[in-house]
Amino acid sequence: MQDTLRITEVFYSLQGETRTAGLPTVFVRLTGCPLRCQYCDSAYAFNGGTIRTLESILEQVAGFKPRYVCVTGGEPLAQPNALPLLQQLCDAGYEVSLETSGALDISGVDTRVSRVVDLKTPGSEESHRNRYENIELLTGNDQVKFVICSREDYDWAVSKLIQYNLAERAGEVLFSPSHHQVSATDLADWIVADNLPVRFQLQLHKLLWNDEPGR
Numbered sequence: 001m002q003d004t005l006r007i008t009e010v011f012y013s014l015q016g017e018t019r020t021a022g023l024p025t026v027f028v029r030l031t032g033c034p035l036r037c038q039y040c041d042s043a044y045a046f047n048g049g050t051i052r053t054l055e056s057i058l059e060q061v062a063g064f065k066p067r068y069v070c071v072t073g074g075e076p077l078a079q080p081n082a083l084p085l086l087q088q089l090c091d092a093g094y095e096v097s098l099e100t101s102g103a104l105d106i107s108g109v110d111t112r113v114s115r116v117v118d119l120k121t122p123g124s125e126e127s128h129r130n131r132y133e134n135i136e137l138l139t140g141n142d143q144v145k146f147v148i149c150s151r152e153d154y155d156w157a158v159s160k161l162i163q164y165n166l167a168e169r170a171g172e173v174l175f176s177p178s179h180h181q182v183s184a185t186d187l188a189d190w191i192v193a194d195n196l197p198v199r200f201q202l203q204l205h206k207l208l209w210n211d212e213p214g215r
């Protein structure tokens with residue numbers, strides 16, 4: 001039996017988020033997620049997908065000749081074979097990032113991978129799933145993201161930033177507005193007013209291509 005993963009899509013686009021925003025990137029979107037964030041823009045990846053061998057995924061990625069590869073979902077870490085996929089992508093020489101909800105243990109992820117851990121805010125309605133043990137594992141190669149739905153979420157994110165000293169612990173702390181749920185301008189103004197050591201980000205792919213899957 002070969003190693004397999006359930007995959008929703010593999011596509012080439014510009015990275016819309018995180019510290020490599022704007023750079024051409026291959027996305028591997030794994031199917032399935034144990035969470036149900038109220039804002040999820042990738043609910044089409046909850047079900048369906050195709051069972052594929054790691055070999056066939058690596059071959060398709062190689063066809064794009066990328067520098068950057070982003071493994072996302074769904075929740076990638078819900079499939080055990082995400083770990084060998086990440087390792088083999090690193091072995092192939094790509095700069096690899098992983099988007100994860102932080103609800104599952106990140107300790108087995110190859111240390112060459114930039115782990116983008118989304119600390120789920122109360123507004124997501126999944127904050128009870130946060131696995132705070134993950135925070136101690138973060139290094140300067142990793143990123144922490146807050147997707148903010150309201151002023152209350154912003155205040156909560158600031159309290160976690162301070163409590164866990166996240167700006168020192170992680171390479172980047174990202175504050176992103178939940179799409180159309182909070183004013184991006186308000187969020188930007190709050191960050192400036194509070195002189196926060198965080199990076200504001202907008203989902204570039206939504207500005208460029210609205211909300212089409214595979215972009």
Ligand SMILES: C[S@@+](CC[C@H](N)C(=O)[O-])C[C@H]1O[C@@H](n2cnc3c(N)ncnc32)[C@H](O)[C@@H]1O
Pocket residue numbers: 033039040041042072073074075076099100101102117118145147176177178179203
């Ligand atoms: C679709 S998730 C997949 C990876 C993983 N399940 C997670 O939540 O990090 C990728 C990123 O998109 C963010 N996201 C999803 N829907 C969003 C929305 N409506 N507005 C802003 N960010 C969103 C998530 O919070 C997460 O950081």
Ligand SMILES: Nc1nc2[nH]cc(C(=O)O)c2c(=O)[nH]1
Pocket residue numbers: 013014015016017027042070072073099205215
């Ligand atoms: N262009 C583009 N950039 C992205 N960065 C993270 C994405 C995701 O869905 O996880 C994503 C996506 O879906 N598209």
Ligand code: SF4
Pocket residue numbers: 033034035036037040041042043073074075101
């Ligand atoms: S954890 Fe990620 S994929 Fe799962 S529901 Fe939340 S945003 Fe969507």
Ligand SMILES: [Mg+2]
Pocket residue numbers: 041042
């Ligand atoms: Mg997306």
